[in-house]
Amino acid sequence: MNYGNLIRIAIRALANNKFRGFLTMLGIIIGVASVISMLAIGQGSKRSIREQISEMGSNMIMIRPGNGKFGGVRQSASSMQTLKLEDFEAITRDVSLIDKATPMVNSSGQIIYGANNAPTSVYGINQDYLDIRKFSVDQGEMFTEHDIKTAAKVCVVGQTVVNNLFTKGEDPLGKTIRFKSTPFRIIGVLTPKGYNSMGQDQDDMILAPYTTIQKRILAITYINGIEASAISEEASEEAIEEISAILRQNHKLAPGDEADFHVRSQEELSSMLSTTTDLMTVLLACIAGISLLVGGIGIMNIMYVSVTERTREIGLRMSIGAKGRHILFQFLIEAVIISVTGGIIGVILGIGSSLIIKYGIGWPVYVQVYSVVLSFLVCTITGIFFGWYPAQKASRLNPIDAIRYE
Template sequence: MNLEDTILSAYHSIRSNPMRSFLTILGIIIGVAAVIAMVAVGQGAQYSVQKQIESLGTNVLVVFPGAQMQTGRVRMEAGFTSRLTIEDVEAIKNQCDAVAYATPIVRTMAQVIYGNNNWRTGIYGVNTDYFQIRAWGLSSGSYFTEQDVKAGAKVCVIGQTVKNALFGDEDPIGKIIRIRDVPVRVVGVLEPKGQNVMGQDQDDIIIAPYTTVMSRLSRFYFIGSILVSAVSQNLIPVAQQQVTQVLREKHKIQPWQEDDFTVRTQTEIASTAQETSRIMTILLGSIASVSLIVGGIGVMNIMLVSVTERTREIGIRVSVGARKRDILFQFLLEAVVLTVTGGVFGIIFGVIISRIISEFAGWPVFISPGAIILAFGFSAAVGIFFGFYPARKAANLNPVEALRYE
């Protein structure tokens, strides 16, 4: 029997029991669809994280108070409060040649009121370098100025989410909002940026001069972090070195002592976030793959039943000249055809499910050709692996005993 005859025989056998064949491949369809959908969600998350990292700005470094642990987290020394100050920011700007911009970040939460509307949001105190570092444009109005920072002026720019919550379709430029009963004038509205790597809405924000936030809105006299931008991407390592050296000198840290601050680059932040997303993708794909294995067990079970039902047929084929390898190949091919057919339908349903998730849940999805090829190949491998034992059992049947089987 040639290859074409074997394939036709396998398809004829499958078509002779359409309902059983469908129920057999149902597990494969579900498994492949789950793998495609879960991997698409995971890869979409990785792509989204990359875009969100890019939204932080260009050539960015972040300075946190506290020493860095081996795990990458920041810890504070026992019995000692590590702080960053405005003087640290000025030293970085004045003494680090590889640094283009630097801004303090003073953050607090507050209820904001305009007319009958109120909204709780994050208040960021920064200097004018912040907008350059974040590459954050305006949709209307203007930024506050250096003079506003020096004077502690009661002005701010607001994100799109805050604008929509407080003003709706009304133009907010020049309007007065109240933050903790302090009247603050809106001078600009920021362009939308979407979510950050933690899933937080970057547009739910009010940005004001750090002098205003520290003296009028928060009463914080130390800053939470420092945002720094290197002159170029190539100079990021140099900028990191220079910032570290300047802060060690400012904080009077001895050579044998560890830093009481942490300087992290945008690349390090991106790597951590991407690694988390990659692990999530692998985990989701692995969980979904379990259903493929269960489907494979179902295929093996049905193929064993098929071998038992067709024992007499096998005996007749052997008696008219079919070799063991012909029988083995036919039953193995039937298993592969079943799983590959299930794989094709699973891929189609997986793509559809991914689109539905993206449409209704609002999650980003990315269906890569590699994931489709992998799912298709895995479904074929499941057919070979779980179909081999039934096929070998069929090939090893004694033809005399098989012909006697009723």
């Protein structure tokens, strides 16, 4: 008996029980489709986060005050006043791996124009902020160095601020708005960027000279932070080391003293978020993989039933010369056909459902070739693994007992 005949016999046996065969495949179909779609959602989320971080500036470095003690009481970072303009000047002067940098002070409150008002945040920065954070001015212009030196009451606003205050479609350029009773003249509108991966509206902001916010809004001499961009993403870590060394020297910290500042890079944030999404992807894939396990158990169950139903047939085949290995391969081929066919349907369904999720719901989805190949290989191995034992049981039947089986 050749293996071509075995394949034909296996296909004929499955064709005689089409509905039962389909129900057996269903677990494999659902399992493969689930694995592909879950991995696609996980990978899509990871790529989306990386793209959004890249849009924010993949080589960006953020310097913030750290926790510290004052009078023996540990203070939160928000209440610390450890960063000064002298630190910003030292970084721009002495760190060779920094391309651009800006001091930053910020405040939150109600912005008012006429009868309209809305909560928002005002950021005091210099002109380099646009390049560091990958913003651009869509209408009007950015404030100048002269505006910074004179603490001019001018600002550049995001599109959300425009939508909230100018509800009748007025041109915002040249209009005066008030923030905490301080008037600001709008000289520019930022290009819309939408929401970032953390759900923050990047257009709900006002940019003004940092000197204006320091003197006219907050009445402080320190700064809330420094943002900078390294000359390249690869140089970020070395730039952080240089910045840390300069700040420790400026703040007169001994080698064993705790730093009163934090320096973080976007790459660090990207790696943390990627680790989180990878963990979630693995978790989703494991949950989806349970369907494959259930499908495999279903194959084993149906193959046991098939062996029992066809015991006399097995005995007849053995009595006319079929070897045990022929019976083994016949039932094994049936199990593999079920799993492979279910795998093909599952792949088509998984890719289709991923496209529906992407274009129908709008979620970030990315189907990788390896997930399709891996799912297909797993379902094939599942068919062989769970089909082996029933097939081996069939091959070991005694021909006389099999023929007499009722």
